[in-house]
Structures are given as structure tokens and as C-alpha cells.
Amino acid sequence: MGEWESNRCRRCFNIVPDGPKCPICGATRDDFLPPSERHNLFARLSFYSSVVASLQWDAQAIDLGPDARAWQDMPNERRQRLTRLLAGFCVAEDAVAEHLRPFGDATDDTLLAWVLFLQRRDEVRHAEFFDRVGAEVLGLAGASAAERRAAARELTTPAILDLFETELPAMAGELAASRLQLEDGVSLYHMVIEGIVLSSAQQALLEDLEDGAMPGVSDGVHRVSLDERWHIGLGLRCLIEAQPSPDKIQELMGKVHEASEAWGDAVPQPIRDHVTQLTARRMSVSGLGGYADPELDPLQGLVS
Numbered sequence: 001m002g003e004w005e006s007n008r009c010r011r012c013f014n015i016v017p018d019g020p021k022c023p024i025c026g027a028t029r030d031d032f033l034p035p036s037e038r039h040n041l042f043a044r045l046s047f048y049s050s051v052v053a054s055l056q057w058d059a060q061a062i063d064l065g066p067d068a069r070a071w072q073d074m075p076n077e078r079r080q081r082l083t084r085l086l087a088g089f090c091v092a093e094d095a096v097a098e099h100l101r102p103f104g105d106a107t108d109d110t111l112l113a114w115v116l117f118l119q120r121r122d123e124v125r126h127a128e129f130f131d132r133v134g135a136e137v138l139g140l141a142g143a144s145a146a147e148r149r150a151a152a153r154e155l156t157t158p159a160i161l162d163l164f165e166t167e168l169p170a171m172a173g174e175l176a177a178s179r180l181q182l183e184d185g186v187s188l189y190h191m192v193i194e195g196i197v198l199s200s201a202q203q204a205l206l207e208d209l210e211d212g213a214m215p216g217v218s219d220g221v222h223r224v225s226l227d228e229r230w231h232i233g234l235g236l237r238c239l240i241e242a243q244p245s246p247d248k249i250q251e252l253m254g255k256v257h258e259a260s261e262a263w264g265d266a267v268p269q270p271i272r273d274h275v276t277q278l279t280a281r282r283m284s285v286s287g288l289g290g291y292a293d294p295e296l297d298p299l300q301g302l303v304s
């Protein structure tokens with residue numbers, strides 16, 4: 001039990017229930033033994049099926065009526081901040097659901113392809129939930145999800161639009177054409193987009209809504225954030241297996257820093273710093289980085 005510190009997984013640094021496996025990244029106690037004593041490096045991919053089953057929820061079942069009423073009376077400054085985040089999610093979750101498609105074809109491992117299919121099912125549900133928030137709470141104009149998403153585009157930041165409408169589709173296109181490897185896609189999708197951009201905005205929303213002002217939105221964002229944790233864990237697992245080159249880690253950390261600014265001041269600086277450091281720690285304890293010359297280590301100074 002000494003390998004699990006305060007119920008915090010040493011690999012992904014998420015708080016985990018006491019048990020034989022981390023439900024986020026799949027690490028077992030075995031992973032923290034010296035290499036010569038390990039039995040298996042990773043938990044079996046089939047473990048994700050039980051994680052997914054335990055997290056199932058219905059995007060249509062959350063009552064957004066009280067949220068819609070509270071929205072009308074919300075002070076302008078708070079409403080603008082929340083609008084930027086929630087409209088961003090209307091754009092982002094639809095994009096991640098769409099552009100996860102090529103990932104399953106980029107692996108010969110059928111079990112990994114199945115888990116990526118499960119992840120995509122989550123993303124479709126997230127898109128459905130945030131479309132409801134757009135329609136029922138924000139009051140976005142449009143008779144269809146596509147029309148409401150077009151309205152949401154006008155309300156979020158240029159950096160978010162660039163990331164989800166240009167950079168992510170371009171990467172997915174390269175992956176589909178076999179000009180990128182799976183780990184390249186995972187670096188942008190799971191580590192940067194999910195680990196930094198979406199994670200920081202979820203935290204900002206949950207902190208903002210701690211006062212119970214919008215219980216339905218808060219509940220949905222909380223459920224989304226739980227799903228996203230295993231997605232990030234899956235990405236980390238892929239990266240550990242692929243062992244990307246130092247140059248690719250350097251490139252990834254550059255994107256991490258850039259992406260942490262994507263929401264502007266709608267995400268408070270302490271949350272941006274926290275998700276950046278968390279990503280660096282996840283990679284460091286997973287053996288990604290760890291340069292002989294500390295001056296060259298892109299994780300240097302980020303891992304305490």
C-alpha cells in the first residue's frame with residue numbers, strides 16, 4: 001500500500017479510490033515495483049470496459065430548468081465568463097467526437113480500437129450535453145445542433161476556434177492518411193486538448209458553480225470531467241507504450257504551455273498552472289522526459 005500516496009496514483013496523480021488498480025490510467029501496484037520484479041507493465045485494456053460501465057450517464061436526464069432560470073438573473077460579468085467557456089465546449093466536444101474517428105484505424109490492437117470506440121461514445125454524449133446547455137441555458141439561436149454551434153463560435157475565443165477547427169482536424173487528417181503515428185495524435189488530443197484545454201475549463205466551471213447557481217450544468221460538467229480522466233489515462237498509457245523521442249516530448253510541452261492560455265482570463269491563472277504541472281508530473285512519473293542533462297529536460301522546473 002505504500003506505493004499509493006494518500007490514495008493518489010503515483011503515475012497519473014489523480015485521486016483514486018483505494019483498490020488494486022487506478023481507474024484513471026490503469027496502473028497497478030505492480031507498475032511501481034523495480035522492473036525486474038514486475039509481472040505486467042500495464043493493467044489490461046479490458047479493464048477500461050468496467051471503468052466506462054461504472055461512469056455511464058444520460059445527457060438528456062439532467063434537469064437544466066433551474067439553470068435556465070438562474071441564467072436570466074446572473075450578473076453580466078459572470079455570465080460573460082461562463083458563456084465563453086460553455087460556448088467553447090459546444091464547439092469543442094463536437095469536434096473531439098468527430099476527430100477521434102481515425103484513432104481506432106491507426107492501431108492494429110483491436111482491444112485498443114474498442115476502447116477508443118468507447119471513448120468516442122463518451123464524446124458524443126458530451127457534445128449532446130453541451131448542445132443542451134447551449135439551447136436551454138445560453139439560449140443560442142438555431143433549430144439544429146449545427147446551427148447552435150455556429151452561434152456558439154461567435155462567443156468563444158479565437159484560440160479555441162483555431163485549436164478545434166484547424167489544428168485538430170489537420171492532425172486527424174494526417175493520422176487518417178497514415179502520415180502521423182498514433183502517439184502524435186494522442187499527444188495533441190489526449191495530453192494537450194483533454195489534459196490541458198478541456199480539463200482547465202472544467203475546473204474553472206466547477207469552481208465558479210460551487211455556489212450551486214446552476215446545479216444541472218455543474219452536475220453535467222462533473223460527469224464529463226470524470227469521463228475525461230480515463231480518456232487522459234488512456235492517452236498516457238499509449239504514450240508510455242510508444243516512448244516518444246525527446247524531440248516529441250519537447251514539442252508536446254511547447255503545445256501544453258500555449259494551450260493553457262487558450263481560454264484567456266475565463267480560466268484563472270492558478271488553474272492553468274495546476275493543469276500544466278499535473279501534465280508534466282504525469283509524464284515525469286511515467287518515465288517520459290527524464291533527460292541526463294537537466295538543462296535540456298522540458299519537464300524541468302514543472303515537476304516538484
Ligand SMILES: [Fe+2]
Binds near residue numbers: 096122123126224228
Ligand atoms: Fe469530452
Ligand SMILES: [Fe+2]
Binds near residue numbers: 122231
Ligand atoms: Fe474526452
